[in-house]
Ligand code: MF3
């Protein structure tokens with residue numbers, strides 16, 4: 329059974345109940361989400377062949393510092409960077425390094441910024457120069473899947489409706505949904521209830537209620553859904569080495585639907601679409 333409780337400003341522990349946030353929480357998430365989106369907007373100008381993911385990580389850190397924010401991943405469970413940079417067959421949690429990006433790569437950059445205690449968590453897929461048609465198609469599928477998942481995020485629906493919408497679209501495009509990583513509640517905590525599976529059955533899971541705040545962040549593979557984590561303890565890759573893509577928004581459930589906290593002020597949430605529109 330699922331139970332609900334008002335979010336306590338000082339709750340530091342996942343309690344097994346899904347917090348319901350009020351206006352203060354939504355206001356905090358607006359500011360944190362917007363700053364995280366602005367950080368990814370800034371990185372749009374720097375992703376190109378030859379740039380290292382370490383350089384992108386430095387830029388993200390400096391942006392956070394200059395704006396009174398702190399990257400939630402920095403020193404998180406031993407992670408030492410401000411962003412995750414997941415290239416090609418890396419599914420998620422790729423570690424920034426001194427290896428330059430190459431023409432044709434696709435890279436997910438995932439950032440979570442803490443602003444006044446609130447966590448804004450978002451990620452996008454960036455093309456590096458010209459990319460293959462199959463990479464373009466995968467990116468299109470991941471953004472469309474996320475949009476369909478978000479559309480299902482409204483009071484009366486369930487977490488399973490979100491997952492089912494994502495899975496149905498991804499599989500109709502002959503791609504697969506990663507099962508090993510899920511979206512998550514967030515707020516003053518980085519990871520909270522509920523879990524948001526990106527696959528599932530309509531009508532199952534927890535009922536969505538106004539005040540819930542969580543991410544939706546599907547990872548979609550061109551090949552099979554299976555992943556493994558490399559010996560660094562972080563980097564998750566597709567077992568069959570096929571391309572993987574991910575996009576993430578932080579959202580809140582409202583009386584009538586949802587509010588997206590991590591919209592791009594510059595309209596760059598899908599960098600590939602933004603570039604192709606120019
Ligand atoms: N930002 C990731 C998420 O969407 C979490 C990264 S945790 C890290 O939940 F330690 F790998 F950075």
Ligand code: CO
Pocket residue numbers: 449511512543545576
């Ligand atoms: Co997340």
Ligand code: CO
Pocket residue numbers: 438439440449450451545576
């Ligand atoms: Co994230």
